[in-house]
Amino acid sequence: MNICRTKQQLKLAVKEAKGQGKTIGFVPTMGYLHEGHASLLRAAREENDIVVLSIFVNPMQFGPNEDLDRYPRDEQRDVALAAQCGTDIVFIPSVQEMYPSKPLTSIKVAEVSERLCGASRPGHFDGVGLVVSKLFHLVEPTRAYFGLKDAQQVAVIEQMVADLDMNVEIVPCPIVREPDGLALSSRNVYLSAIQRSEATVLSESLSELANALKLNGAMTPAQCIELVTDNIKEKTSGDIDYVELLEYPALMPVPAHEGLLDALADRKFIVALAVRFGSTRLIDNALFHVEEVIERV
Template identity: 60%
Template sequence: MIICQTIAEVKSHISNYRMEQGQQAKVGFVPTMGFLHEGHASLLRRSKQECGLTVLSIFVNPLQFGPNEDFDRYPRDEERDLQVARQEGADVVFMPSVREMYPVPAKTRVLVSGVTERLCGASRPGHFDGVGTVVSKLFHIVGPDRAYFGLKDAQQVAVITTMVRDLNMPVEIVPCETVREQDGLALSSRNVYLSPEQRMQAVVLSQALALAGQLAAKSTLGADELQRRLSEYITAEAPIAVIDYVEVLSYPDLEQLQPGEPLGSVGGSWIVALAVKFGTTRLIDNRLFWAKEVSSHV
């Protein structure tokens, strides 16, 4: 496994691979902010199955953190990250410093409108500008054929997919299923912040999504009613939880569904998305549904 800390290094290794392999070269890319868990590991395994070279990036991007958010507190464990990377067969690990990625203050931002105004974009203004900017930079540095993202942050997948489509970036975005603990809690680097009581009550997110599946089977139920029932359920089952949002939207364009329209008659796909705070820790989760069926990627 090759560890690169500079842009020049990682570009050189990938260029050499492409020259050696010629038209057979296939580069898979897993961009992360580190503190790797089984969710990240599953992305690496998928890339290893489909690509000849797998590149992992570990970079805590300051542009996607607001002034009152947890950039300095964001969990970091370089030694453990490299151990996971080796175990899962990453070929190249790109671990740049902030100075390497932003040698001067960035004057350019990648703004994806429409899909960024709701959900996390509403409560974290500027967050997805930072995501779009850093992912665009990483795509230009690595030049992958395929990039792998977990659907736990389905809005991020929608933003990046839209960016790639609109800017004709030559990379295939591969959404991958959310990985969960045995009790259903979606894996997240921020789970480490939870106290024992918060951790116990945090399972309400996955339980609410399971309830959404049951309720969605009732063809007469509309989005507004589903949102109301899920909010009531979370409040009742997790007294310490503070709801940021419970939304039912079309996917991937993240637009509101027609008021009163029965979910059973919705065409295309739609998403139930949750964001809930436990103390200072904000967790997100979601479930995707397809037209006239109760099915999900999670």
């Protein structure tokens, strides 16, 4: 496995692979890898000649009061997991290497990046767009793999790729969960035992909503949100940052007064939530395809 710490090393490795006509599968991460990341690496391994993993805790996507400094890191374990998953190249740049001077260029994706985490974390998706754009230019991937836990991130990146005619296929991959339903996240390590046990309510409430929708496709967006919100409020000590129901991937509101199945016809919608347990902010979501809900009714 080739560990590159500079752009120059990475570019050389990419050039060699490209020169041989090889396809490149790319998994960009902030490290502290878990089974969710591993599932992305395995998908990349299956579909490409070369698998590139990047590990970079990108300061540009953290707000001034966020957890940049205490974001968990364990390079040795990450590298071992990468090797297990058949990774060929790991790119681990320093902040100085990625940003040798303050970037003057900014990338903004309107509409898609404005709600949910975009509203709670101003500038977050600008930072994501910038670093993903840089990494795409450095890695020149055939396909790039992103987890749907960050469903808004997937939507923002897909929009950016389409608008900028970037030559890469975005592959969204399903959320990987603990046996009790908690979505895997590098931040789960911050949770106390009590918070950890309460946090299962997030995925449980989304499952409950899915069941309710199967029984009653005429539920309104407000009723869906209420079901999830009430559950979290009743069963946890968490502070709700948001619970929202939006069309996906446009991430625009659904007409409020209509039943969901009528309002959305053959489109997708997402119920996304962010909840704070102490200083730890967790996110989760469920994507619904209206046809599937109807079929299951």
